Amino acid sequence: MASTAEHDTLAANFASDPRIYFSTETGRWQFEDDDGKEMEYDTATGTWVPMIDDDLLKAQQAAYKMEGVDEDAVAAPVLKREAKKRKENPMDVDIAEGSAAKKSRSKKNDRFNGSTTGEAPAAPARRSKNTAVYVSRLPPDVSVDELRDAFSKFGLIEIDDRDEPKIKLYADAHGNFNGEALVVYFKEESVDLAIRMLDDAELRLGEPGSRMAVRKAEFGHKGKDGEEDAKAEYKPRTAHDKKKATRRIGKMQSKLNDWDDEDGFGPPSEAPETASSLALKARVVVLKHMFTLKDLEEDPTLILELKNDVREECETLGDVTNVVLYDLEAEGVMTVKFRDSVSAQACILVL
Template sequence: MPSLPEGKPEVLAKIDERVSFKKDEEKWIFEDGDEEFEYDDDLQRWVPEKRKIENDERELKEELKKEKKRKIEELKEQERNKPKSPPQTGVYITNLPSDTTLEEIEDAFGKLGTIGENLITGEKKIKLYRNEENQFKGDALVVYLKPESVDLAIEMLDGIQWRPLSKETIHVEKADFSHKESDSKAHNKDLTEEQKQVIKKRLQRLKSRSDDWKDDIQVEYERRQAEERFKHFVVLKNVFDLKTSEDDLFEIKQDIREGCEEIGSVTNVVLYDLEPEGIVSVRFSSKDDAARCAQEMNGRYFDGKKLEAFIYDGKSKYRRKEVSKEDQSDRFGTWLEG
């Protein structure tokens, strides 16, 4: 910082050419190279010119905006490169009675979906785990044809008494055997043409059976599951308008996610950019966090607009231009998928 002259600027201007009066802004200015100061009458001293401070703040905001865009691009790239995980179609059951039979398991779990088959032998994909003495350990694996049956089996059978007089309850959870996928692909290369034809016919038969399979239990389960799922969604109104650019929309999406993550764990944020009311949906891991978000966000101001926030009613349909891979599983209304 240069050495600032002392004294009244009216007097200094007569002896120091660096001091001048700006008529259009009605203020005294002291210029020394690239640095400018203005005289503050209240403080009776030279202070950095406000315009320079504003320029510095503007440059800082531009740098922050560029950095934010860079991070957004990194997030987009990470999302594009995220590996797709195979669908989980198996359930792992524990705490079964030691005398449980394969037929019992097939009867109970077969009511909740089509159980897969070994496409060569035709055997049901049910495995009872045994110890070294070939005694049943109380653990079993059931592999369904469709992943939807997994959630249904967990909902209906986890924590039940396996037999009416039994005090023990079984535990049902998703089975993770994705590590076997590469082995399966390698095995498929060794199949004969005859085996491939057998597999094709069995697949057609299983698909037909699965498409026909539907009962009151599944219908009721799906209804209850949908109602519970809706409680995890918060709808925000007045977040943007139809003139908002795509870049700004993506930035808004990130800002909404960051703000909501201060309340609870957010699993997805969707912008419905064809809605004039500026609709954004936020899905929380916990329905309690969703309820708290709706309460805290309702009436709050975002980018100069007053927000409306509420739990999704399960009926309203919101529109958007296109569906990204990140958002495919979060359709509202008739588009809603688990």
């Protein structure tokens, strides 16, 4: 506060301006202009400066506030200092710890736990891969090799630690094969393709009795004793088991990279592409003798009917993007364009 002599001098200087008054609360001379802006006289500099009130302070804080920054969080140096105090005086933790630090840690815990109750949120359910198909209605004399030859056309079959294909033939209570089997693929995508191509198909061409039922495995099928397979007791994997699994996966990946069978379902080879290899990549299938020009003349609505029938039939093999009917072709030509080449090859095999 200014001295009495200085106060009297300022009072005499400010007496001519009725807007200037002396505040007994702050002990300073204050001034309010016509716009309502309040100023106070700084005796050290001899100038009028804006008064800093709560509203002005909040406005300044809002102007410099950064999105994503917790303004209430205690600064790192403060937390570090309080942590040092706790180490030096472990008995006075509750007394030395400021309420702001407690609040900051509480907020961090709530954000970490995802709730205000301190309870950890439930972990999201992890979707396990299902790379197996369950096959039923198999002939009583079927063999693992026969199943491997049939199902390996639609994907790489996984191998076990003995380099044997993972194909299981189920038996009844007397130990006899009951016509059901499990085939495990290396890739999940092979399951849908195998179901699409082999369900209700003949394992042995020309033998109606060998029609199979193929569906996605549910891991609850019957075992040797006729009861559903129970979940095996969990056994922690040892380092040796992990090494064996790593070696087996490495072998499977190597086989997958080298896989290029004559049906064209594997990855393309590095050899120069021939006409036949390019055909395997094609997504368009050409169908002939689907109609005659006379049929179209007699029934103009046949064009739309044929296109719908062909699309409906081919969509059981894969996604169809376009169907074209060439109404001037004497050979009755239609084309079907699939979204991928695998579906196109499947269409060729079936039709």
